[in-house]
Amino acid sequence: MSMLNYMLRRLVQAIPVMLIIMVGTFLLLKLAPGDTVDALVGDMGGADPRFIERLRAEYGLDQPVLMQLWIYMTKLARFDFGWSFVHEQPVMTVLMDRLGTTLLLMISSLFFAVSIGSLLGAIAARKAYSLTDNIISTLGLVFYAMPSFFLGLMMIVLFSVKLGWLPVGGIQTIPSFYEGWDYVKDVALHLIMPTASLSLIYLALYMRLMRTSVLEVADLDYVRTARAKGAGEWRLMIHHIMRNALLPVVTLLGVQFSTILGGSVVVETVFSLPGLGELAYKAVIQRDMNMLMGIIFLSSIVVIVVNFLIDLLYARLDSRIELT
Amino acid sequence: MTAHETTSPILEIESLRIALPEGSDRPLAIDGLNLTVRSGEIVCLVGESGSGKSLAAGAIMRLLPEPRVRVVAGTVRFEGQDLSTLSAKQMRSLRGSRMAMIFQEPMTALNPQKRVGWQIEEVLRIHTSLSRKERRARVLEILEQVRIPDPASAVNAYPHQISGGQRQRVMIAMALVLQPKLIIADEPTTALDVTTQLQVLKLIRELQAKFGTGVLFITHDFGVVAEIADRVAVLRQGELVEQGTVSEVLNRPRHPYTQALIAAVPGLNPPAPKSFDTAPVVMRVEGLHKTFKTRGGILAPRRNAVAAVDDVSFELRQGETLGVVGESGSGKTTVSRCVTRLLDADGGSVMLGDTDMLKATRGELRARRRDIQMVFQDPMASLNPRKRVVDLIAQGPIVHGENPEAARSRARELLALVELSPAAAERYPHEFSGGQRQRIGIARALALNPKVIVADEPVSALDVSVQAQVLKLLAELRDRLSLSLLFVTHDLRVAAQLCDRVAVMEKGRIVEIGETATVFANPGHPYTRKLLDSIPGRDWTPPLLAGTAA
Numbered sequence: 124m125s126m127l128n129y130m131l132r133r134l135v136q137a138i139p140v141m142l143i144i145m146v147g148t149f150l151l152l153k154l155a156p157g158d159t160v161d162a163l164v165g166d167m168g169g170a171d172p173r174f175i176e177r178l179r180a181e182y183g184l185d186q187p188v189l190m191q192l193w194i195y196m197t198k199l200a201r202f203d204f205g206w207s208f209v210h211e212q213p214v215m216t217v218l219m220d221r222l223g224t225t226l227l228l229m230i231s232s233l234f235f236a237v238s239i240g241s242l243l244g245a246i247a248a249r250k251a252y253s254l255t256d257n258i259i260s261t262l263g264l265v266f267y268a269m270p271s272f273f274l275g276l277m278m279i280v281l282f283s284v285k286l287g288w289l290p291v292g293g294i295q296t297i298p299s300f301y302e303g304w305d306y307v308k309d310v311a312l313h314l315i316m317p318t319a320s321l322s323l324i325y326l327a328l329y330m331r332l333m334r335t336s337v338l339e340v341a342d343l344d345y346v347r348t349a350r351a352k353g354a355g356e357w358r359l360m361i362h363h364i365m366r367n368a369l370l371p372v373v374t375l376l377g378v379q380f381s382t383i384l385g386g387s388v389v390v391e392t393v394f395s396l397p398g399l400g401e402l403a404y405k406a407v408i409q410r411d412m413n414m415l416m417g418i419i420f421l422s423s424i425v426v427i428v429v430n431f432l433i434d435l436l437y438a439r440l441d442s443r444i445e446l447t
Numbered sequence: 448m449t450a451h452e453t454t455s456p457i458l459e460i461e462s463l464r465i466a467l468p469e470g471s472d473r474p475l476a477i478d479g480l481n482l483t484v485r486s487g488e489i490v491c492l493v494g495e496s497g498s499g500k501s502l503a504a505g506a507i508m509r510l511l512p513e514p515r516v517r518v519v520a521g522t523v524r525f526e527g528q529d530l531s532t533l534s535a536k537q538m539r540s541l542r543g544s545r546m547a548m549i550f551q552e553p554m555t556a557l558n559p560q561k562r563v564g565w566q567i568e569e570v571l572r573i574h575t576s577l578s579r580k581e582r583r584a585r586v587l588e589i590l591e592q593v594r595i596p597d598p599a600s601a602v603n604a605y606p607h608q609i610s611g612g613q614r615q616r617v618m619i620a621m622a623l624v625l626q627p628k629l630i631i632a633d634e635p636t637t638a639l640d641v642t643t644q645l646q647v648l649k650l651i652r653e654l655q656a657k658f659g660t661g662v663l664f665i666t667h668d669f670g671v672v673a674e675i676a677d678r679v680a681v682l683r684q685g686e687l688v689e690q691g692t693v694s695e696v697l698n699r700p701r702h703p704y705t706q707a708l709i710a711a712v713p714g715l716n717p718p719a720p721k722s723f724d725t726a727p728v729v730m731r732v733e734g735l736h737k738t739f740k741t742r743g744g745i746l747a748p749r750r751n752a753v754a755a756v757d758d759v760s761f762e763l764r765q766g767e768t769l770g771v772v773g774e775s776g777s778g779k780t781t782v783s784r785c786v787t788r789l790l791d792a793d794g795g796s797v798m799l800g801d802t803d804m805l806k807a808t809r810g811e812l813r814a815r816r817r818d819i820q821m822v823f824q825d826p827m828a829s830l831n832p833r834k835r836v837v838d839l840i841a842q843g844p845i846v847h848g849e850n851p852e853a854a855r856s857r858a859r860e861l862l863a864l865v866e867l868s869p870a871a872a873e874r875y876p877h878e879f880s881g882g883q884r885q886r887i888g889i890a891r892a893l894a895l896n897p898k899v900i901v902a903d904e905p906v907s908a909l910d911v912s913v914q915a916q917v918l919k920l921l922a923e924l925r926d927r928l929s930l931s932l933l934f935v936t937h938d939l940r941v942a943a944q945l946c947d948r949v950a951v952m953e954k955g956r957i958v959e960i961g962e963t964a965t966v967f968a969n970p971g972h973p974y975t976r977k978l979l980d981s982i983p984g985r986d987w988t989p990p991l992l993a994g995t996a997a
Contacts, residue, residue, distance in 0.1 A: 345557055345558040350542070352543035353543035354573055355539060358569075363558050442607070
């Protein structure tokens with residue numbers, strides 16, 4: 124009952140958030156010089172001014188901005204994202220086509236970053252100021268300082284060009300029509316390098332956070348209590364330290380889910396993955412307003428849903444927090 | 448007590464020395480400690496903060512933060528076995544099963560993410576091969592023995608869901624579940640209210656007698672010592688200065704340090720009542736109300752509001768000290784915050800002269816604040832660490848428009864008034880000890896020449912000898928400057944020493960108010976009686992020692 128209540132309340136709270144995001148970005152985008160017609164005409168290498176005017180009228184771009192906003196928002200209320208003049212397809216179709224790839228990339232990157240990062244951080248903390256700790260911490264610094272596009276390119280050079288172990292880009296091998304496990308294996312192979320280059324910087328962050336967090340928790344009174352009970356190091360680590368040290372990591376996870384969406388633009392471009400990030404980049408270049416708005420809408424929804432899930436997870440992990 | 452001499456020693460500490468890391472205030476935390484605990488006896492290790500008493504406990508359990516703090520000499524024998532010869536694994540199998548520990552702060556000493564039952568059961572899981580069902584049954588049994596109400600539902604509670612006293616019972620249950628031979632209790636009741644403290648002390652006493660356990664009880668409170676100890680050892684700066692039976696040490700202390708400590712314990716004899724009928728009333732509080740509401744959001748149900756202060760009225764005359772006593776949650780601190788309007792009350796009036804503080808406009812309030820100043824509990828947290836002492840004290844007058852130079856020179860005079868050297872003016876708060884910081888806090892409160900000082904637990908963070916000095920200073924200043932004091936405290940001994948009248952608070956209401964001597968001698972309300980009966984060591988009157996009066 125209270126859970127249902129809570130979910131309902133979060134849903135209601137999400138509506139004004141979405142409204143602000145959509146209106147705000149619509150107006151911001153209108154502030155930028157140039158529109159779809161400019162981009163199209165530019166591609167064509169110039170056109171007759173009367174033709175341009177007719178094109179504008181056809182796309183509804185001759186209306187005042189507020190009118191355009193009103194038209195867009197009323198259509199959005201019916202979940203109609205409009206038509207992409209660049210792709211010559213409904214925006215919704217293109218988005219759904221791309222969403223899977225991006226979500227896959229994001230989730231695998233975050234999963235990798237959080238699990239390996241926390242593990243390394245915990246190890247570094249338990250062996251604080253030793254050689255192991257120094258190696259892990261230095262590696263973390265290198266990962267953190269390395270731009271993901273550079274890392275991606277270097278990995279392509281090494282693993283694809285020199286060694287020929289991994290595919291250069293894309294999400295699957297084009298001429299093949301794999302089914303079942305072969306398909307999964309093929310996609311996984313294509314995702315190794317993008318995931319690695321997107322996640323290493325986050326891995327470094329989680330590692331540092333986990334190291335600090337474990338060091339802090341290890342000094343707390345209840346860990347001393349557990350020691351006085353005769354608990355061994357493993358038991359201390361699993362039940363008393365990790366359990367509590369993970370809380371800040373989960374908090375950061377929620378915050379980072381949205382920033383990793385931005386990071387995927389670069390990685391998807393480098394590895395020519397057909398995802399939302401790459402789509403967004405092209406939509407900006409081509410002034411594909413409807414497409415851009417659609418992407419923003421979708422990513423906002425994803426972020427809101429993820430934040431909600433993180434809150435649930437946090438309440439599950441921390442017994443002191445009640446959802447009300 | 449002679450019976451104990453015949454029983455075998457469980458714990459023998461011989462010339463123990465513990466080294467502190469370089470750059471500490473002294474090289475050795477413990478220097479040559481000799482101590483024996485026999486089965487069935489309670490030995491109290493008494494000392495002020497920094498005496499090294501907790502490190503001694505850590506050394507016995509081999510839980511010192513090595514290698515920074517380590518044992519450099521001496522032996523610790525447990526049931527005749529030298530603990531330093533044991534491997535880490537052997538040591539682990541002793542901890543929790545043969546020797547157990549009870550810690551001070553039951554909130555932080557329990558894992559917040561694990562259920563109470565799980566945490567007690569963990570001891571059984573580590574040390575026994577009992578089945579899940581047998582473990583469950585044992586946990587319920589021990590919870591019953593430490594008298595937790597409704598053990599069946601307590602096992603499923605998280606630590607934050609039960610009260611402080613119950614958490615301490617859980618700690619005790621955890622320590623006792625395998626009936627160890629030795630229990631080390633490190634200030635186990637310091638964080639508790641007096642009534643809870645008495646219950647917990649009785650419980651430790653009772654269970655210890657039942658199981659024949661030896662207890663090493665670490666405390667700073669001589670009242671607690673009088674309540675529970677068979678033998679007493681006094682520690683000063685890591686050195687054992689005196690050891691003996693409880694009656695020897697408490698009533699006939701030989702070492703000057705012990706004598707000074709005991710002389711500093713406030714007795715339970717309130718001062719002879721003085722009449723203030725002729726003195727003018729400086730503050731009149733009527734019908735004060737404050738309710739804490741939890742804010743509800745959209746669709747969120749509003750939780751039950753709690754009345755923290757409920758219809759509180761009193762008056763304070765010039766030169767008078769009114770003590771506000773009660774347990775935590777009784778609303779005494781809320782009263783102090785409301786009368787100074789650091790919190791906005793919901794109703795009632797606080798007349799200071801002819802201004803109602805609760806209805807004063809911002810400007811009026813600012814002007815009136817001159818007349819009512821506060822001294823806070825935590826002398827470290829209430830002084831801005833980035834400001835020099837002279838600026839801290841002069842800040843108030845400068846804000847009220849005084850010439851900065853004049854304010855600073857007056858600040859230096861105030862330092863002399865609170866018995867600090869003038870050199871203190873240019874230093875920063877962290878360079879001072881707790882007692883000195885509280886003196887700075889008092890000087891700051893005096894800087895505006897207030898009529899009323901509201902002191903919220905001003906001495907409860909201080910060691911007993913320092914506490915006595917600060918109380919003496921407060922009393923002197925009050926008489927010299929004819930100040931009125933509103934003195935909030937949980938410690939009835941302190942209240943007895945300083946207050947002309949006391950108001951006893953329970954659940955936001957004043958249940959009894961009157962002259963301290965009368966209230967203490969003839970408590971009218973059952974709650975007051977309960978509080979007075981719970982004072983640790985109430986049957987022991989600190990001896991008057993010639994030549995050592997603080």
